Structures are given as structure tokens and as C-alpha cells.
Ligand SMILES: [Mg+2]
């Protein structure tokens with residue numbers, strides 16, 4: 064009896080017989096020898112079946128295997144420096160678990176709509192597997208950094224009676240006798256949690272019913288939302304740059320093979336070290352005007368502005384202190400200059416745009432109440448949020464990191480839709 | 495200048511002056527001395543202000559502090575074996591950040607509706623803080639076990655065109671030109687992911703629009719859903735008992751103080767070691783009939799049945815091989831006895847009911863297609879799921895662990911609603 068193991072672990076069994084369970088990724092034959100490339104979710108290995116050694120029947124089973132057929136293969140593990148993982152398998156026997164129909168995703172090019180329609184199968188190709196693994200490692204790295212720095216994970220609700228940022232672009236649903244909306248951000252709930260636990264973070268899905276079809280938008284996306292009591296603007300930025308540096312370093316250390324599969328320029332990632340450069344909104348406007356952009360103080364930035372600004376730097380760029388008027392109602396105005404807010408966006412390099420938006424929050428009851436009135440926010444829905452300013456209010460700050468945008472940047476992919484297993488984009492809900 | 499630190503870290507500064515930032519939890523005074531109990535999310539510490547030492551003004555600030563007022567306090571760290579955390583602070587100066595209005599949650603008893611209406615403040619009391627911390631540690635332990643055992647985290651979509659288990663009890667929403675539903679389970683998507691990555695798991699919210707108001711139900715709840723290619727029924731159960739044992743051990747090791755706050759009988763938890771006892775459904779029915787329960791082969795269990803069965807054991811109990819007819823359509827029938835399915839529920843001890851439901855999945859295309867027809871499931875919606883049986887189908891298994899039920903059991907609390915920061919229960923959507 065041979066040991067059943069995974070491809071990632073064959074190195075522990077050099078010279079011994081093992082059984083691997085997986086799928087046929089590719090195959091080539093030279094008449095008397097078949098080379099089966101087998102994948103199992105942990106890696107890829109070449110299995111060599113020599114007709115004269117395995118016999119007619121086993122050789123015929125090998126010949127019958129189509130792309131993506133499932134199989135069990137038993138053979139001797141042989142070290143081979145030329146092999147991708149360092150090992151090959153000399154086949155002794157093969158069992159076809161299921162012979163796959165002709166696989167719709169061949170090794171040639173396909174259109175995006177076709178691939179999206181077959182996302183349940185598309186996830187099996189090496190590039191998509193690499194992206195899914197990088198996503199998992201980014202999530203691990205975020206949790207490791209925050210757990211290791213005094214944060215407690217808290218899960219805010221997704222069904223909410225109110226919108227955090229605006230009342231348009233919401234998905235609504237009937238919640239028994241009430242109207243409910245799918246969350247756009249858990250921030251307000253995280254503020255309540257921070258007043259209990261000090262430093263907290265969430266990691267979960269959020270929704271925007273936005274009719275935009277850009278390579279940076281998903282309808283359903285994941286956000287990491289840390290919120291910190293007694294943390295003010297500058298410290299908020301320091302924590303953000305530490306977190307992002309940690310995540311990039313973790314991926315470089317744990318996903319070498321995946322980044323190679325994607326053809327990512329890892330030298331660009333190696334430069335991502337805190338501290339990150341900072342520009343004030345004022346400086347950014349000046350720079351843009353000097354470089355012939357048609358933009359005035361008080362305007363928000365578009366993608367071309369962000370890209371031009373970020374392209375000056377080889378690491379993420381903070382733009383801080385935006386005009387209060389173009390930012391969310393809950394942001395703390397700069398006490399020395401109330402027309403700008405104590406906020407910052409973090410722009411990824413290489414044209415990937417905003418990956419973090421954050422700010423210090425208003426902690427004064429009267430000022431927040433005034434903002435509620437200005438924005439005509441229903442006080443009954445938000446009474447609990449105002450309560451946080453009545454009972455031991457403290458200066459506090461937080462931010463939201465867009466998981467898919469961060470993954471897209473680190474992975475160097477064109478479109479954010481490949482940064483999540485089953486993307487929800489405009490009009491697309493299948494599979 | 496004193497160092498600003500957290501209560502958890504004061505031990506590093508014994509004999510030195512530090513500044514702490516937090517909230518007043520409680521206070522008592524003896525005329526010339528005030529004892530301030532201060533919390534900051536990392537712990538609780540007693541700060542002692544002696545009028546003769548701090549002076550009139552500082553003493554007056556101390557006197558002005560109401561319950562939950564926010565403050566900064568500077569003082570000398572003094573080791574004291576009688577103090578809960580081992581240290582006290584001898585106050586030098588105090589700054590009131592904000593004087594709280596009269597705190598609605600006093601240290602006396604309140605009704606559940608009142609507490610739920612004030613959940614944003616209720617989360618600050620020691621019992622609720624302990625529960626939030628245990629939740630975070632359970633999530634960490636789950637991820638640590640699965641990440642360490644070859645699983646890759648995958649996030650399935652929440653907006654779906656289909657229901658996994660049935661079409662009732664769904665929250666629906668308009669997704670541009672289509673009808674969408676909030677997921678009840680990511681299982682089907684995890685099956686697709688398992689065919690790419692081998693072993694995968696999800697950790698995220700799910701929704702049931704169920705009009706039930708029991709202490710075991712939430713409308714919005716979190717599930718951990720592992721799915722494993724080439725894993726069959728017995729191995730599925732072994733992985734479940736390893737995971738649950740690991741989680742319980744982790745909480746015992748990391749949440750000693752929190753379990754103490756909750757008054758949890760930790761000796762009961764210490765008995766939770768794999769392997770767990772197993773009963774077949776047949777044996778369970780026999781036992782129930784012998785103990786005068788009015789139940790027939792083919793009936794599903796209710797809470798009283800589950801409690802009676804589980805109470806025989808001091809660790810979680812598997813009940814396996816339920817009648818195929820009362821379980822989900824995708825469960826693999828036992829090949830030797832197709833009237834029962836290769837499935838199991840894990841029942842927590844001490845009356846906490848089902849914390850895991852799992853099964854081997856049908857991997858044969860023809861059988862699954864037949865089940866689709868029997869259950870009149872729309873094939874266009876599920877075509878992708880059937881595809882998984884056409885392209886390299888393999889025996890595979892998975893399970894869903896209910897996060898809040900698991901936390902409720904480990905914490906020993908009465909009602910599941912305290913196992914999540916902002917519970918969504920029947921008719922309750924605020925705060
Ligand atoms: Mg601070």
C-alpha cells in the first residue's frame with residue numbers, strides 16, 4: 064500500500080511510492096511514453112507512464128484521460144532538478160475517477176464573457192488559482208498584522224436600516240415589517256465597537272448598486288475596516304502604511320510561485336516600505352494644474368488625476384486633507400483650517416487607484432448633530448450613532464481597505480473581477 | 495513626559511509614570527481618596543487618586559467623572575497582588591475627555607428589549623466585551639486550524655440567483671434587471687472552488703428569513719464552510735472533530751479571563767477532545783423510543799430529541815446517516831443502503847443543539863440530475879453546478895459550522911443573540 068499524499072508534499076517521499084489524487088491539467092505523448100501533468104490544488108507534477116513498464120491496460124487508461132479528468136495515480140517519487148516542483152512521478156498505476164467531457168476552457172484565448180459564464184471552471188486554470196491563493200494570503204496577512212497589534216475582530220451587520228454614506232446606490236430588501244438595505248460600510252458599527260474594545264477591525268462583504276462598469280468596480284466587494292479609539296489623523300496614516308507594507312511583504316514571502324505564474328514584476332513590490340509619501344490635497348491640485356490638468360481647488364479627483372499623481376512615486380501615496388465639502392459628513396475638520404478634513408486616501412502605484420479611504424471621525428456631539436441636520440439624515444435611524452458622542456466620546460479614526468483593489472494591485476492584474484472567486488459585476492449574477 | 499500605553503501593558507512600566515486612555519467603568523470614593531476603575535478595551539485597572547497628593551483641581555476632575563466618561567489619566571504603575579490585573583495606578587493627573595450623560599445601562603438588571611435597543615452601548619459591559627473577544631478568538635482558531643491543514647480560504651458570493659437548500663425563507667433584492675437572493679449557504683460555490691484548490695473554506699454571513707424566535711436562531715448569522723475534494727464521509731467527520739477540539743482548546747488557552755467573567759464551567763470544555771462519540775440515526779431513534787419519545791424512523795429530530803441525545807455525552811455527538819428523504823438533495827446516499835445519506839450533524843453538549851451539518855456530496859452526474867428533476871430545481875440557474883459533475887467529478891465532502899451557536903456553547907450563554915456584535919433577530923434591525 065502506498066501513502067496518499069498531496070503534490071506539495073511529495074518531497075517527503077522521494078524514492079517511495081505514493082498515491083496522488085487530482086485532475087489532468089495537460090498531457091503529451093511520444094507513442095511509448097505519456098507525460099501526464101497532474102494538479103491537485105496544492106501543486107502541479109509531471110507523471111511519466113512508460114508503456115513497457117506499466118503495461119497495456121494502464122497505458123490505455125492514461126490515453127483515455129481528457130483535460131480535467133479526475134484521477135488517482137500511484138508511482139515512485141523521483142527527484143528531478145528540471146521539474147517545476149523538483150519532483151516527477153514514475154507511474155505504476157492509474158485510476159480514472161471520472162473522464163471529463165471536452166473542457167470548455169482550452170489552453171487558447173477566450174473572450175471575457177465566455178470566461179465569466181464559466182467562472183466555476185475558469186477558477187481551475189493556473190492564473191486564477193494563483194489569484195485565489197494570493198487573495199487568501201492577503202486576508203491572512205491583514206488578520207495577522209491587526210491581531211498582532213492589539214485589534215479585535217468584530218463582524219458588523221450586513222442588513223441595516225440606514226446607509227452609511229448616501230442613500231442612493233443601495234440594494235434594498237424587505238426585512239419582515241421593515242425596509243432594510245445591504246451595507247455599504249460597517250464603519251458606524253465599528254465606531255460603536257471601538258468604544259468597547261479600543262481597536263477593532265472587520266473583514267467582510269459590502270455592496271454598491273452602482274451602474275459603473277470600470278475595471279476598478281465590483282457590485283459586491285470585500286472591505287477591511289479598522290476603527291481605533293484615541294487614534295488621531297497622523298497615527299491613522301502610520302497604521303495604514305504599516306499594514307499595507309506588511310501585506311505586500313507577506314505576499315512576496317508566501318506567494319513567490321503565484322506571482323511568477325502571473326508574471327508580476329516583484330521588484331516593484333519590493334519597494335513598498337513604510338513610510339509612504341504624503342501630499343496634501345492643496346499640493347496635489349498645484350501639481351495637477353502645473354501639469355496642465357483642468358482642475359480647481361474644491362474639485363474631486365478622477366482616475367486620470369489619481370494615476371498621474373501616483374505615477375510620481377514607487378510606493379503608495381497618501382493624499383490628505385481634502386476639502387470638507389467633498390468628503391463624508393462624519394469626517395473631522397482640521398481644527399486649524401476647517402475647510403479641509405483630517406482624512407486621506409491611499410493611492411496604489413502603477414495606476415491602481417485608491418485602495419484605502421480613511422479619516423479621523425467627528426467626536427463632538429454638537430458638530431456631528433449639525434452635520435446630520437445639514438445632510439437631512441433621519442435622526443431616529445441614527446440616534447444610536449449620535450449616542451456614541453454623548454457617552455464617553457473620544458477622538459477616533461479608521462479606514463476602509465478595498466480587498467479586491469489591493470489584490471489587483473499586488474497581483475498586477477488588469478481587472479478587479481479576477482481578484483474574487485465569483486465576481487458580481489453590472490448585470491452579472493451567474494454563476 | 496510619560497509614555498502612553500494600554501492597560502494590558504502596564505506591567506512593562508512598573509514603577510514608572512504612564513498615561514492611559516479609556517473610559518470610567520466604576521468609581522468609589524472615601525472623601526479623601528477616589529478609586530477610579532478605568533477600562534480601555536485591553537483591560538481594567540484601578541486608579542487611586544489621593545486628594546492630598548493630586549491637589550484640589552485634579553481631585554475635582556476625578557469627582558466630575560460619570561460612568562463611561564472618557565479620560566486620560568497619568569500616574570505611577572504600582573504592582574499590587576490584590577489588584578485584578580496585578581497592578582494599580584497612583585494618579586498624578588487626569589484629563590476628562592468627555593463627561594458622559596447619565597449612562598442608560600447601569601450596573602443593575604435591564605430587560606432584553608431595552609438592552610437590544612442599546613446594543614451600541616451594551617457592548618461595553620464586561621460580559622459583552624468578553625463575548626466579543628471570545629468570538630474573535632474562535633474565528634482566529636478556525637482560520638489557524640484550516641490554514642495549517644492545507645485549506646485555502648475562498649469567499650463565495652452573497653448575492654445569488656438561486657437558493658441552496660430551499661426557495662422559501664429568502665431575502666430577495668433587485669439586482670439591476672434580475673431577481674437576486676441573499677445566500678443561505680456558499681456550499682455550491684465552495685464545491686466549485688474545491689475542484690480548483692482541493693481543500694477550501696469560507697467564513698462569512700448567511701441569511702434566513704425565518705419567522706422563528708428561538709434562542710438558537712439569528713436572521714443574519716456567520717458560517718464556516720469547508721469543502722474538500724477526495725474526502726469521503728468518515729474523513730469529513732474526523733476533520734470536524736479535530737477542528738472543534740482545536741477551537742475549544744484555543745479558547746481555553748487564550749480566553750481564561752473572559753470565560754471567568756462569564757462564569758463558564760471550564761471543566762466541561764476541557765473534556766472536549768477528539769474523537770467524538772457517534773450514533774447512527776437508527777441508533778438514535780431506538781434510544782429515543784426506549785426513552786418514551788414519540789418518534790418514528792423517518793422523522794426529523796426536534797430540539798428536545800437533540801438535547802436528550804446529546805446529554806448522554808460530555809463532548810459533542812455526531813448523529814450520522816439520516817434518512818435521505820429528510821436531508822438536502824445533494825447528499826450522497828450510502829451505496830450499501832441508499833435510504834440513508836452519508837451525512838452527519840454535530841450536536842454540542844449541554845443542550846446547545848446542532849453546531850455542524852455536513853455530508854458527502856453526490857458526485858455522479860446522472861444521480862444529481864435525477865435529484866434536480868425530483869426537486870424541480872431550475873436547470874438554467876444550476877447548470878454550472880451540474881457542470882462540476884461533467885468535468886473531473888470526484889468524491890467530495892463538506893460541512894457548515896454555525897459560528898454563533900459554537901460561540902454560545904463555548905461561552906455557556908443562554909441566547910445566541912449575545913454571540914454577535916449587532917444581532918439581527920425577528921423584527922429587529924436597530925441599531
Ligand atoms: Mg492615541
Ligand SMILES: [Mg+2]
Nearest residue numbers: 724725726729
Ligand atoms: Mg481522501
